[in-house]
Amino acid sequence: MNIEALLKEADGAPIRIALTGANGAYARTLLAQLLLVPSLHPAILCDLDLEGLRATLSELGYPAERLVLAAEASDAPSDAIILSDDVTSIGELGFDILVEATGNPAIGYQAALSALESGHHVAMVSKEVDSIAGSHLLRVAARNDVVYTLAGGDQPANLLGLISWVRTLGLDIVAVGKSSEYDLVLDPDTGQLSQLDETIDGSGMLDHLDLGTSVTETLAKRAEVVEALNRRATADYCEMAVVATNGGFSADVERLHYPVARTAELADIYSLQEDGGILSAPGRIDVFSALRLRGEASFAGGVFVVVRTHDSATWRILAEKGHVVSRNERYAAIYLPYHFMGIETPLTLLAIARLGLATGYSQARGDTLLAGRAARDLPTGTVLSMGGHHHDVAGVNPVLVERGTVPVGTAPLYVLSFATTVRDIRAGELIAIDDVSGYDPVLLAASTTS
Template sequence: MNAEPHGTRETVTYALTGARGGFARTLLAQTRLTADVQPAVLCDLDTEGVLALGTELGLPAEGPGSLTVVTDRAGLDAARAAGRTAVVADVALLAEASYDILVEATGNPAVGYRAARTALTGGRHVAMVSKEVDSVSGVELAALAARHGVVYTTATGDQPANLIQLFTWASGLGLDIVAIGKSSEYDLVYDPETGTVTQLDQTVHAPALGGLLKLADGPDGVRTTLAARAEAVTALKRSAAADYCEMAVVATSTGFTPDVEAMHYPVARTAELADVYALREHGGVVTRPGVVDVFSVLRLPEEASFAGGVFVVVRTHDSITWETLRQKGHVVSRDGRYACLYLPYHLMGVETPTTLRDAVLRGIPAGSPTPTQHAVLAGRATQDLTAGTVLTMGGHHHEVTGVAPVLLPVADAPTGTAPLYLAAHATLVRDVAAGALLTLDDVSGYDPDLLAAWTAGRAAYPATPVPTTPTP
């Protein structure tokens, strides 16, 4: 690792890929306020856009702290000497730059993997924001980091790191964790006055929700209510590839895996989570302990959002302790068997400086130091696909056209299953029927280095996973 790059040793310097993106903006805006965490190099194909972003954020036009476009090693050295932040278009130029930690936020599986690999082998830490990269190559990148004595970590502020940290905290307390997860990107906001429900910028009539705001009683009451709510909002698309990808990353650090490949996605109110994620024998949706899942928040307009936050559901064991906590406002199931602990936020790059400090100054990752490929983020064709089809990826949530994301425990993924973000941008070499899982034999044109990383990480999966929570 380069000694004291771009500042003193008390200053953590970072390189940022995907510097024109939404996450990047939140990090750059925040590190304007953190004198000890500062950008050294910003990388994006749109260098003029990065300069414009700097102007929007109020960065100085000249002198220390200003941005300057550079195209070679000499430009990098000059920028560093002047205390300026270099802006580069070519990701390969990062190998020549001086910085402590790479924040990888391109969202591009192949480009992000190579950028991370180059940083790690060059003795620099990596904070991985690109969950698409992590879902395919994260296990191998963590192993590579260990071999080079540096840190590979998820980034606090994104749900994977926040959930992994909440899980680690709860595990350290000895709590008996049954399920973990996050809320989906956007709440379902029900307006009783109009009988409508709004998700982001889409509003639909859902008058039936008015009679479904409370969970029904009885042994099947929770599941009956959830089924009716799902039917009431069927016009809304509630799942996203990003959700599956994030939970795939969480699985590598926690060992928790999906209950069903499409995940449950219950429409639930925050106060209901301990009832919803109880075991089925106790009226909930979970068939076994050790489940990772996503839910859609149902709330009224005046109620606070879950804000894409994260949760753990635990067994209570001592009823008196948890009844005391219920009285203090904590979420405990109606029968007292389960409780939900949650963080109703994720602040993107606003939180990330904590990860950068921990990695560089303390050698601590925001997740497991030895992640394992416990789950496979795969793709199932949603329609008949013909040979020659290019599996395009796009949109805010990086959906793959014609393919639905599914999350499988690794033991349930057939040999040769293609990870979704390896198959993205590849070309089908044969027809794939609707409902079929994509396999490596179905596609060509994927990145060979990314395949090698996936194969290495997949091969390291243990025959018998190590239990991650206490047994009751």
């Protein structure tokens, strides 16, 4: 469809954007793009590091004379960019849409809730917030006649968009998911295999580049080759929990399969076990590690949907054109090998403002919980700190479970962040809210009402 026609600019003032976590990596990509979209104005930028934020804005080419501190906002011109280090203050300033990108579960939730309750739209970047309170925030938005949505450009929104495209076409979905953030890159000349800045001897992978007659055996052998690499990230689980809940999917296994897969194999791997694949049932969500040879294009943390082929002749024609169809012609993979972060987000913001449309569904279709199992023994008094690029919770493995299959009181993973254990927890135990103290009760309440 013609997006320009759909989102054509109407007369009137630019759409005013408030952005929290404004000096983060995602925010930078959005701020860079907003310079190219005149109908969107970054009216309020909030971050604890105002000095760093000013430096970022200078690098991007924002005029210094347009930057105004929140304390001086009352006298600011209409094209001013107001800077604040207090997320609670932005409600007093004028904006149309909040883009929440702090990545902090408690702060992000409060910012989003306040915006919705005061009649402002919210585009959520902080998947940590949505994994806990997404369903609740959708209901708050509906009560206040505003839009709450995931921000396009990150995998959850992109995958939900692809799912809606597939469902509209009437195709039968078997599996959905994404690739992990970093590819596994094999150099066939040296046998070295790299993941980001880690390199191992991957010569054993050369014997398993083809799926062979047994998909499960080949995947097991590939997994052995890369056993030394940490391929699992909490962020992956969080993103898939968001999609599972909003889109109505569930994990096949709570720690996800994480197969080492080449793009051309997705339809074979994510088929049902009875057809030689890894799935016990349809409607599953998963993450794979993209394996490619040096020089081949990356999957780039993109997203995919595997569907049943409704007419073998149709899909045989498509396979001849290079589309990914399983060897038995019963399944096909449809995928977007990209996620452009803030570069894409303006489309979400325009869709909210012009059409009142969200990237996902207006109410949750599933009931998946992102929970945590102790990765090691956790003595009483252990602080479950959260940090790192992927917002891992120290000492805790993320798992995706259905709420109805686990004990009442099982804690959402990010409610556990920075809480302290009140009993000895053994490795492998599912952590309950009664096992910790120092959690945010407001955040917990939002999760239970989700």
